[in-house]
Amino acid sequence: MSAALHLAKPDDLARLLPLVAAFHSEVELQSTDEERKNALMPLLEGSPHGAIYLIGPSKGPIGYIVVTFGWSIEFGGLDGFIDEIYIRPGVRGRGVGAEVITSLAGMLKSVGMKALHLEVEPANDSAMRLYTRCHFKARDGYLLMSRVL
Amino acid sequence: MSAALHLAKPDDLARLLPLVAAFHSEVELQSTDEERKNALMPLLEGSPHGAIYLIGPSKGPIGYIVVTFGWSIEFGGLDGFIDEIYIRPGVRGRGVGAEVITSLAGMLKSVGMKALHLEVEPANDSAMRLYTRCHFKARDGYLLMSRVL
Numbered sequence: 001m002s003a004a005l006h007l008a009k010p011d012d013l014a015r016l017l018p019l020v021a022a023f024h025s026e027v028e029l030q031s032t033d034e035e036r037k038n039a040l041m042p043l044l045e046g047s048p049h050g051a052i053y054l055i056g057p058s059k060g061p062i063g064y065i066v067v068t069f070g071w072s073i074e075f076g077g078l079d080g081f082i083d084e085i086y087i088r089p090g091v092r093g094r095g096v097g098a099e100v101i102t103s104l105a106g107m108l109k110s111v112g113m114k115a116l117h118l119e120v121e122p123a124n125d126s127a128m129r130l131y132t133r134c135h136f137k138a139r140d141g142y143l144l145m146s147r148v149l
Numbered sequence: 150m151s152a153a154l155h156l157a158k159p160d161d162l163a164r165l166l167p168l169v170a171a172f173h174s175e176v177e178l179q180s181t182d183e184e185r186k187n188a189l190m191p192l193l194e195g196s197p198h199g200a201i202y203l204i205g206p207s208k209g210p211i212g213y214i215v216v217t218f219g220w221s222i223e224f225g226g227l228d229g230f231i232d233e234i235y236i237r238p239g240v241r242g243r244g245v246g247a248e249v250i251t252s253l254a255g256m257l258k259s260v261g262m263k264a265l266h267l268e269v270e271p272a273n274d275s276a277m278r279l280y281t282r283c284h285f286k287a288r289d290g291y292l293l294m295s296r297v298l
Contacts, residue, residue: 072188076188077191084223108298115298116296117296119294134296136294138294139293148224148263149264
């Protein structure tokens with residue numbers, strides 16, 4: 001199973017949308033096709049705020065990963081967030097996720113990124129195992145809070 | 150007490166650095182003057198990844214707030230992170246923090262930001278009260294994990 005990463009461009013939207021819809025459905029995240037398209041397009045068009053990579057053959061991707069770019073005074077510069085990662089159910093359990101994250105982390109480090117973050121549900125055992133194997137550590141003693149604007 | 154916000158520019162570095170040093174010392178975050186300067190300057194110079202605002206009179210600020218910009222497919226576009234907020238100890242307890250966050254949230258919403266996030270230590274009662282009063286809610290059931298690159 002190839003876990004090659006291809007930077008997704010506007011031409012990839014049609015291949016990307018069904019994968020994103022499948023992911024949102026799986027994690028019970030309510031979103032319409034229009035909302036997904038509006039959130040994805042700026043990143044496909046080269047926004048400085050993030051990038052989307054197709055996993056596997058670019059004509060028949062087996063998943064995608066969205067990494068968004070931020071900044072952290074504590075970490076000393078550019079940081080990133082794994083905003084979404086999805087691998088088709090039929091090809092899970094073969095190490096694709098770990099390969100993708102390791103490859104992405106190396107690439108982002110090489111362009112100067114200082115730290116990579118993600119959010120996980122602690123009850124999701126397979127996700128916890130994957131991220132722990134990929135050297136992510138819980139930000140102990142901190143709570144993430146959000147406000148919709 | 151005026152909690153006016155001024156976008157900090159490179160010329161403000163000398164006024165900003167002692168405030169950032171005081172904050173890092175207070176929260177026991179190890180950083181050198183050089184590291185702080187390197188992390189702050191790109192934002193002062195107009196990086197798309199964030200902005201720094203001085204709180205109060207621009208010639209004699211009483212604090213600062215660093216907001217970094219990211220992207221979220223879930224929230225549907227641009228999101229932000231309150232990376233650091235600091236108010237001089239002598240002027241705390243007068244509502245400056247709430248005023249600053251409310252004003253910043255309104256400004257960021259007006260330019261299209263969808264959601265604002267922050268990290269807090271749950272044991273820090275005054276911070277929890279401030280953020281709750283400012284309509285931040287815990288991302289229940291999620292754990293933040295980080296990997297230094």
